[in-house]
Amino acid sequence: MAILHSYPFCPHSRFARLILAEMGIGAHILEEKPWDRRLPFLEINPSGNLPLFIDEDGLAVPGPGIIAEYLDDTRGEAMGDRRLMPRDPVQRVEVRRLLDWFLVKFHDEVSAYLATEKIYKRFMPTELGGGPPDMGAIRAARSNVRYHLSYIGYLIAQRNWLAGDQMTFADLAAAAHLSVVDYLGDVPWDENETAKYWYARVKSRPSFRALLADRVPGMAPSTHYDDLDF
Amino acid sequence: MAILHSYPFCPHSRFARLILAEMGIGAHILEEKPWDRRLPFLEINPSGNLPLFIDEDGLAVPGPGIIAEYLDDTRGEAMGDRRLMPRDPVQRVEVRRLLDWFLVKFHDEVSAYLATEKIYKRFMPTELGGGPPDMGAIRAARSNVRYHLSYIGYLIAQRNWLAGDQMTFADLAAAAHLSVVDYLGDVPWDENETAKYWYARVKSRPSFRALLADRVPGMAPSTHYDDLDF
Structure with missing residues (x-):
């Protein structure tokens, strides 16, 4: 299953949670404190920003805008009329x-x-x-x-x-x-x-x-x- | 011809100028001072950031990342091996x-x-x-x-x-x-x-x-x- 490193009241993390729910993508939601800058987290995501999406195959996708683009690139087509990024x-x-x-x-x-x-x-x-x-x-x-x-x-x-x-x-x-x-x-x-x-x-x-x-x-x-x- | 509103030593503007040159897209390069916040400019681009690309059909595309994505969406395919955004x-x-x-x-x-x-x-x-x-x-x-x-x-x-x-x-x-x-x-x-x-x-x-x-x-x-x- 995919993983979302996020923080409940981080607005960027909330955006990623909404995208996952709207697109029907199951993910473990793990809490990462924005101020912690834990080394293991920085090793996956050098810029340290939240949220961080880890896809099922282990690919790390950092940051709200990049997560949105990636999920659209890989699963947007299948959403049909409910696609969150238009084609035009x-x-x-x-x-x-x-x-x-x-x-x-x-x-x-x-x-x-x-x-x-x-x-x-x-x-x-x-x-x-x-x-x-x-x-x-x-x-x-x-x-x-x-x-x-x-x-x-x-x-x-x-x-x-x-x-x-x-x-x-x-x-x-x-x-x-x-x-x-x-x-x-x-x-x-x-x-x-x-x-x-x-x-x-x-x-x-x-x-x-x-x-x-x-x-x-x-x-x-x-x-x-x-x-x-x- | 397309237009790029930009400032010579604004690093984001320089990025857009490089993209246009690499992709062979002719554009009038117009100077806009980042601190001016001229009303006619804000009317086209409410956030006021530089650069601003105006395509031949008049479409206004604001900001360095969005200009890159737009030019790839509309002209990337034709670049073949020299495409600046990979397909994968x-x-x-x-x-x-x-x-x-x-x-x-x-x-x-x-x-x-x-x-x-x-x-x-x-x-x-x-x-x-x-x-x-x-x-x-x-x-x-x-x-x-x-x-x-x-x-x-x-x-x-x-x-x-x-x-x-x-x-x-x-x-x-x-x-x-x-x-x-x-x-x-x-x-x-x-x-x-x-x-x-x-x-x-x-x-x-x-x-x-x-x-x-x-x-x-x-x-x-x-x-x-x-x-x-x-």
């Missing part, structure tokens, strides 16, 4: 543009700050940077998320899903990252009904169930986190 | 892993620091961050580059090119980023003969000529910068 080169540009938007820009401006400050630092040893959250970083992320929410609303006002008429990797990446922010209660959903409606559609999918069941020890989720009709 | 899914993982390594990790640890501190800040208005370089950032980048050089040497000791037996996007990305650092004289080539030999091979290619002809106004390149047998 123009649509592929749009999916990849939005993947980059959420995996890099949203991560750098919102989800990395909030996951690190509010979750990781509770469990990281002090010498690796653990401790109380940096409130400045949290305020910046809370301010930045509003702009991304309105960008999602802007896209969904013109299309059925983020990158076009079909659900793609772009929706899974955006929803995975937002789900961590939503756990923390930091998404101002009331500011954008269109974005909220899109997120409710993604989060109602069976692939999302395992994510909604995760809990940070000692920290309850926002009241609407696992409410499918929030 | 396992080899594609390795090319994409190294693309990510150089476009993200090397950029964040080395080339973004040096390009910004030593080149961009000379031309940026003060209110956008222009001014004298931050010597701490330069020292960090100069220290980090040694580790990347030894990683290149380690890979080339086992393979003909960075990702395998054929030259791929990975070699072009690595060489594009290194070329900016090399202009500034900050690559300690003497520490790794294997890496130096690989770079000499890439820089001798006709696709590299236009890059080697670029000059930063008021700043001469390192003595060996455009010497093909350095």
Whole structure:
């Protein structure tokens, strides 16, 4: 069976879990702490980033975007209409543009700050940077998320899903990252009904169930986190 | 004719210029200053990153990795043996892993620091961050580059090119980023003969000529910068 090295509240790991569930690929989900930098893990994956997918034949595939491309290269064709990466080169540009938007820009401006400050630092040893959250970083992320929410609303006002008429990797990446922010209660959903409606559609999918069941020890989720009709 | 919005010493822009030259794709190379954030540019490319490729039919393709994938999707097959992205899914993982390594990790640890501190800040208005370089950032980048050089040497000791037996996007990305650092004289080539030999091979290619002809106004390149047998 394949293996996914991941961390429950790492937004990139959540994206990979959604892809596996949507594509019906069974995998052992193993926990790897993002701050640990264990030598055996670095030997398989020199850059040390999460998640890391190990296919049944032992091939190591590191990082969220590369995992998405690899799973599409090897199993996408068989998905037929439910393929998460379109075949058309123009649509592929749009999916990849939005993947980059959420995996890099949203991560750098919102989800990395909030996951690190509010979750990781509770469990990281002090010498690796653990401790109380940096409130400045949290305020910046809370301010930045509003702009991304309105960008999602802007896209969904013109299309059925983020990158076009079909659900793609772009929706899974955006929803995975937002789900961590939503756990923390930091998404101002009331500011954008269109974005909220899109997120409710993604989060109602069976692939999302395992994510909604995760809990940070000692920290309850926002009241609407696992409410499918929030 | 296609258009490439780019900046001469932006390492990502140099990567795209190398791809176009290797693939024989004619394009108008237009200068866009990375710090300008002009509204007409942001309207085509909301994330504002460079380079931006506009295909003959008007399609806008933003960012170095997405441009590489798009050009391979649309023109790769016709390249035959000279294709820069292999067909085999396992080899594609390795090319994409190294693309990510150089476009993200090397950029964040080395080339973004040096390009910004030593080149961009000379031309940026003060209110956008222009001014004298931050010597701490330069020292960090100069220290980090040694580790990347030894990683290149380690890979080339086992393979003909960075990702395998054929030259791929990975070699072009690595060489594009290194070329900016090399202009500034900050690559300690003497520490790794294997890496130096690989770079000499890439820089001798006709696709590299236009890059080697670029000059930063008021700043001469390192003595060996455009010497093909350095």
